Amino acid sequence: MPLYKTYQTDEFQYAFWFLNEPLEELMAISNQIAINAINHIKTEKRKKEKLASLLLLKHLSGKNNYSYLEDGCPYVGDDFHISITHSGDYVAIALSKTRIGIDIEQISNKLERTKHKFAGITELNRSAKENSLKHLALIWSSKESAYKWFGNIPFQFDTELELSDYALTSQGHLLLKAKHKQKLATFLNIQYEFFDNYIFTIARSQ
Numbered sequence: 001m002p003l004y005k006t007y008q009t010d011e012f013q014y015a016f017w018f019l020n021e022p023l024e025e026l027m028a029i030s031n032q033i034a035i036n037a038i039n040h041i042k043t044e045k046r047k048k049e050k051l052a053s054l055l056l057l058k059h060l061s062g063k064n065n066y067s068y069l070e071d072g073c074p075y076v077g078d079d080f081h082i083s084i085t086h087s088g089d090y091v092a093i094a095l096s097k098t099r100i101g102i103d104i105e106q107i108s109n110k111l112e113r114t115k116h117k118f119a120g121i122t123e124l125n126r127s128a129k130e131n132s133l134k135h136l137a138l139i140w141s142s143k144e145s146a147y148k149w150f151g152n153i154p155f156q157f158d159t160e161l162e163l164s165d166y167a168l169t170s171q172g173h174l175l176l177k178a179k180h181k182q183k184l185a186t187f188l189n190i191q192y193e194f195f196d197n198y199i200f201t202i203a204r205s206q
């Protein structure tokens with residue numbers, strides 16, 4: 001079952017693809033626009049991710065393709081904001097009336113090795129107790145979603161993006177504070193959900 005999950009509210013919608021089929025099978029259910037879009041892509045995994053994201057886009061909106069802004073942000077016209085993520089076996093896209101950033105992360109020990117680059121001291125202390133990897137996944141993924149929400153601001157992840165206190169549960173909400181140099185901070189609402197060995201986060205304005 002490749003279309004794994006869909007979710008819809010009045011404000012935004014998202015859908016997941018579980019990439020368990022071979023490339024040929026995805027190509028067989030894709031249209032010519034999607035086939036053309038993967039011509040220049042070199043690796044099989046990236047080709048599959050692109051086809052899955054275009055199938056999801058078609059499923060959610062009827063649109064056939066998206067482009068990119070100069071900063072790398074995906075763009076699907078002025079009607080919706082779009083955000084895209086892929087990790088491990090999953091691809092997800094979200095469409096929203098307002099800005100949105102989404103991220104899927106496969107939870108792995110790599111987070112332990114890199115944690116000092118993306119987590120602040122308070123966040124590291126919080127994650128030092130129990131479920132350390134889950135805390136780190138939540139911190140990293142929330143900040144990646146927030147980065148995508150902003151689109152092109154080179155935040156210092158450990159010092160300029162900060163998660164409010166939260167209780168770690170299988171799904172929930174928290175606040176993320178983004179500190180801009182010489183400007184007022186922006187607060188984003190982060191919605192998160194753990195599933196299998198992954199975390200999924202959504203950043204939206206409050």
Ligand SMILES: CC(C)(COP(=O)(O)OP(=O)(O)OC[C@H]1O[C@@H](n2cnc3c(N)ncnc32)[C@H](O)[C@@H]1OP(=O)(O)O)[C@@H](O)C(=O)NCCC(=O)NCCS
Binds near residue numbers: 072085103
């Ligand atoms: C751009 C970035 C957020 C992508 O995240 P990722 O985990 O590598 O990959 P994901 O699969 O979650 O997301 C990829 C999608 O992000 C989207 N994307 C790329 N640049 C983007 C941007 N500036 N804004 C919003 N979305 C962007 C693209 O649509 C891409 O999918 P596509 O190429 O299939 O269209 C990431 O590479 C990045 O630059 N992060 C911020 C900088 C950083 O890592 N700082 C480290 C501090 S320790």
